[in-house]
Amino acid sequence: MTNDAQEAATMTVEQQLAADVAVVEAMPANEGFEPEIIVFACHYCAYAAADLAGSMRLQYPTNVRMIKLPCTGKLEVIHLLKAFEAGADGVYAAGCLEGECHYLKGNLWARKRIGHVKTLLEELGIDPKRVEMFNMSSAMGARFAETARGFTERIRKLGPNPVRPREGFDPAEAVRARMGDAALPDDSAAEVAGAEITAIIEEGLKT
Amino acid sequence: MITAERKPFDEIYAMTEGHDKVLVAGCDTCVAICLTGGEKEAEILASEIRIKAKEEGRELDVEHTAAIRQCEWEYLDMVADKVNEFPLVLSMGCGIGIQSMAEKFAPKQVMPAVNTNMLGMPQEHAVWLERCVACGECVIGETAGICPVVRCSKSLMNGPCGGSHAGLCEVVGPEGEETECAWALIWERLKAQGREDLMLANRAPKNWSKSSSGGPRKMVKEEAKPA
DSSP states (O other): OOHHHHHHHSOOHHHHHHHHHHHHHTSOOOTTOOOOEEEEEETTTHHHHHHHHHHTTOOOOTTEEEEEESOGGGOOHHHHHHHHHTTOSEEEEEEOOTTOBTTBSHHHHHHHHHHHHHHHHHHTTOOGGGEEEEEOOTTOHHHHHHHHHHHHHHHHHHOSOTTSOOTTOOHHHHHHHHHOGGGOTTSOGGGOOOHHHHHHHHHHHHO | OEEEEEOOHHHHHHHTTTOSEEEEEEESSHHHHTTSSSHHHHHHHHHHHHHHHHHTTOOOEEEEEEESOTTSHHHHHHHHHHHHTOSEEEEOSOHHHHHHHHHHTTTSEEEESEEEEEEEEEEETTEEEEEEOOOSSOOTTTTTTOOHHHHSTTOOSSSOOTTOBTTBOSOOOTTSOOOBOHHHHHHHHHHHHTOGGGGGOOOOOOOGGGTGGGSSOOOOOGGGSOO
16 A cells, blocks of 8 residues: 555544634634644654654654654553643644554554543643544654644644743733832842732733 | 442532642542542542642642552551641542541541442443442342342332333433343243242332441441451
8 A cells, every 4th residue: 555545545634633623723823832742652653654754854843742652552541631730732642543553452542541531621621622642654754744733733723731831921021011110129020929919920820 | 349430520629629738549449440549540630630720820739649448447557648648638439438538537538539329240341230239138039130129220029010111121321221121131030040930929028227228237247356
């Protein structure tokens, strides 16, 4: 089977994203935001696909950080939650094409677990579109790059993970903007007491 | 085995209100086997609570632990040091485990993170069916090993009601799932055993005083008590 035939035989990234596309597209572009994305990649397929994408000189965003697994079936619910807890803006698993798992069903388990994490995130008020499962073979370098681009774009539009204080958010600057220079005589928000300032900082950390 | 289901997250999270340190305590026996409250699930719940607290910008120290069995004093001793660090414990044990912790560590606040729901049999992976209500007076010797108390929707003791049709009960589950008529099953199995005459036996009304209706039950084995 040629690469092209393989690509055609499976759902494209666009199709996978289609369910969410209306919601995501309606969102503002959010160009200034660089999301941090964790990818749990299977040794037998996605990891090799990433390698191939590199050999093919295909561009994909540097936002994705990969963690290699022997199989996506190794992925536990807690691993995904820990990634969000640590401040990842988006997380996805990339496993073998369905029916082609090296360990037979690992990728199907991963898909179920990711579905479960989606319900957990929903309970927590975090958009479940921040976690996803993708499938690809080791020959699909182009698909790996396309997935990384598509998912990064999705997370860029969804904005930062509400759990993580943002890089570039300067508490002192936020307080100064809201209350004027007089509020911060010594340029340090930490030394200025008062519930109002705390509230501004907390609000800033959340946005 | 005792089975339980986790409470909705919002209900659990509301229990942490006013606290800044919370311990999620799993139990590695029955609730671990039914994939609800073992160490793995305790870690997941602790992580969820931390994420929610961070989202709200709230300072909340959440850790997890698990006792091998929450319903035995000796196993609670093994987690006592950890438990004592926390003013609030969210227990994922069954009702017995939660109460054991609350008694062992009284007056510490021990809250239930699960709803204990039944004595179930794992029919297949991740599916449990209710098989016993601990009624205190077992009758399944006369009913071909099928409990009419728990498997008949009306707990009838003398054959099926008029709602039994083609082996199915008129009562359907909340999502429309069908229930087998216990008395149809009993009839089929008695036939296979050649004991159909037992269908005609007249069983007296059940003595519920031997069940929870008779007040809290207590079992003592004198012969096994320490000398």
